[in-house]
Amino acid sequence: EAGVTQFPSHSVIEKGQTVTLRCDPISGHDNLYWYRRVMGKEIKFLLHFVKESKQDESGMPNNRFLAERTGGTYSTLKVQPAELEDSGVYFCASSQPTSALTDTQYFGPGTRLTVL
Amino acid sequence: DQQVKQNSPSLSVQEGRISILNCDYTNSMFDYFLWYKKYPAEGPTFLISISSIKDKNEDGRFTVFLNKSAKHLSLHIVPSQPGDSAVYFCAASAPYGQNFVFGPGTRLSVLP
Structure with a gap:
């Protein structure tokens, strides 16, 4: 079974440009989440x-x-216009709801975005 | 203000010994905790979880301990292997919450 895939793996753009990141969840997973990790800090929830x-x-x-x-x-996930930060x-x-209160989320490899 | 803290940014242990990774949280509403392992250039991989109704969960070489009164959990890896070298993230969520709050991670290096 294919895992979560993300495209592109890397993106380098200039400040003010637009970038669109794509995520393909595991087939059949209703839940999809976006997170980001900035400057090697903790992974933060986006939506x-x-x-x-x-x-x-939120x-x-x-x-x-x-x-x-x-x-x-x-x-x-589109960023427009992109800023350095x-x-x-x-x-x-992605995850598939189960009878448990919280579902295990399976992560993709991530897209590394660099804004110059 | 970080709700999930991993105060040790890095940890080195000898192969075959025990690795203990610690995690503290501040939100008393958290009731479900997970550990993720992350290799460079890959996404986090689920490792083990624990619900607040338990104080211990074991899966092979990995055991997670939860101390609710201290708002502290730890991951024990015994015996440690070089392939365990990675960044370990502690994550928590509130009841019926689908969104995890992650700690900053601890980089574990297992030395041969």
């Missing part, structure tokens, strides 16, 4: 989709970030 709906976007830093999950399959590694994770 959570359940199918195509945004369940929680971690989105500002309105330069736009996440979509049309059709409830893959998701995109947006540099970091963006992780996507």
Whole structure:
């Protein structure tokens, strides 16, 4: 079974440009999450989709970030315009709801974004 | 303010010995805790979890201990192997919460 995949693996852009990151969750997983790790610090939650709906976007830093999950399959995270402080590694994770209170999330390899 | 803390940024142990990684949290609402392992250029990989109704969970060489009164958990790896060298993240979530709060990570180096 394929795991969570993310594209691209690396992206280098200039300040003010636009970048779109893509995440393909594990097939059949309704839950999709975006996290980011900035400057080697802790991994921080950005937002959570359940199918195509945004369940929680409390971690989105500002309105330069736009996440979509049309059709409830893959998701995109667009940063427009990118700023220097947006540099970091963006992780996507997915999970399938179970009877447990909290589901184990499976992470993708991440996209390393560098804004110059 | 960090809700999940891993005060040791790095730890080195000899192969075959025990590795103990510590994690402290401040939010008393957290009731589910996980440890993730991360190799360079890869995403975090789930390792082991524990619910607040337990104080210990064991899976092979990995054991997680939870002390709710101290808001402290630890991951024990016995015996440590060179392949265990990675960054270990502690993560926590509140009841019915799907969003994990991660600690900053501890880099474990197991020396042959």
